[in-house]
Amino acid sequence: MQIYLPIAELSLDLFVVVGLGGVVGLLSGAFGIGGGFLLTPFLIFLGVPAPVAVATGANQILATSVSGTLAHWRRGNVDFAMGGVLLGGGLVGSTLGVWAFSVLKGIGQVDLFVSLAYVVLLSVIGGLMLLESLRAIRKRGRTGTGNRAKLHQHFWLHALPLKLRFRQSKLYISAIAPVLIGLVVGLLAALLGVGGGFILVPAMIYLLGMPTSVTVGTSLLYILVVAANVTFLQAYQNQSVDVVLAGLLVIGGVVGTEIGAWIGARLRGEQVRGLLALLVLGVSAKLFLDLVETPTDPYSLAVLWKE
């Protein structure tokens, strides 16, 4: 069944769009990522213009992260203090990002920038996560559970001034660290048209030293607010948010998220991290191949102006 999308200006199959939302929601609920890094390229593949795909992706991510945040909040896995501090940087970063996106689009080559940024970021993050989770799985197999000497490693980032206590994350660290991380992630999120969870979750685990159980819910809270900010700014500046498309994606998304949260709750922390690492590496490999492989059609069209 075809349905016309008023802002994207084309018709798509209803079930394909709802299904896509469901798959992305599943990943979101299980891993605490928005899933935008899968959603945006898929929408473009279906023929949705890139600016509409990026902006509408933010709207869909908003909805799925609301239901994801609620699901994790009910399980007591959201650190609101940490989320608030991260968002202090995140709102500034994402606003800068929306602005930088339109500047880069004007210069051209924004696609190349986005692809390269993805490949570098995803490979580094995915690789590190995979190594760490494999080590954790192997260690668990050898020594049994509950053998932990230290909660997390302390280093210079934590020792900066303005120390705050984050009860739920069991941390007493400088507020500057999460503000900076929030800023960088927000900037990248708006530039790449994603929620930023795939960068934020590893940063929370490895840079801040938060326990895995809290990172997923807290990351979803952060994504929720950043996605709301990006949705509003994209609609206001570029008129590129398609609410019909977003609505269909959301219908699939909320169902997927709940199933995902249920699966996530039944996996061990290192298993979640290992699976997410594999997913991140897979997407990175795909994007890299697209850049180096001889394209089937080297030509592309863009309408500059219409009567």
Place this chain on the structure above:
Amino acid sequence: MPVVLATLIHSAIGPAAGQPLVADLSSHLVAITTGFAGTQVLLFGAIEEEGDVVVLVRGPGTDTVVRRKGKFWGLWVNREDVAFAGVPAFYAVASSRPLDQIAPPTLRARYQLGVDRLRLSPVDPAATGEVAAFRDALIRQKQESRLFVAEVGKVSFLGQRLFRTPLDFPSNLPTGTYSVEVLLLRGGEVVAAQTTPLIVSKDGFSAEVYDFAHAHAALYGLLAVVLGTLAGWLGGVVFRRA
């Protein structure tokens, strides 16, 4: 429409009205509604004396840039581009007989009969080099997206004077004012021509959404945020109950 139809039938069957060619569309408006999945508009008409009929459908003109990827430090990136002016957003042609049998090359070029005869010239007249390769790519991609119809449609005659042809429009049809040009050819010459406009516009819910998004961008943005939050929350509540 009944009035138009009656006039048409009258002029076609009735005594010679002095018009060599009359034609009309079954609808002058293609309304893109929420369920739009492409549509068909019927073009019908009559001619006074025997001849061949060619129908040209052209969408609004656009400036379209064609980019070509090249290898740069091992990566495929957009390296060259040529912008073309006056590229029709949509193009289709239908004919009662194969075009090369009824129209000499000069006529086909003048009236741009057939995708291969479209005048696609670079915005920058100084553009040199492989403009032809870019033009071919433009036509090929437009054909792949069904916005240039590759096959010449069939104008069929009912008897000797009444003709009709179905005009098919795909679901990704761009909005704007289209022109439907009907040509009557005899002996390799255009003896009569008629142009009818066809409006393609969003209608109903999709038009309202589009207009609202552009007229009240801030409010639309807020609404998108509220709707997204509400939908997510609703989903969460429903699942907690279940």
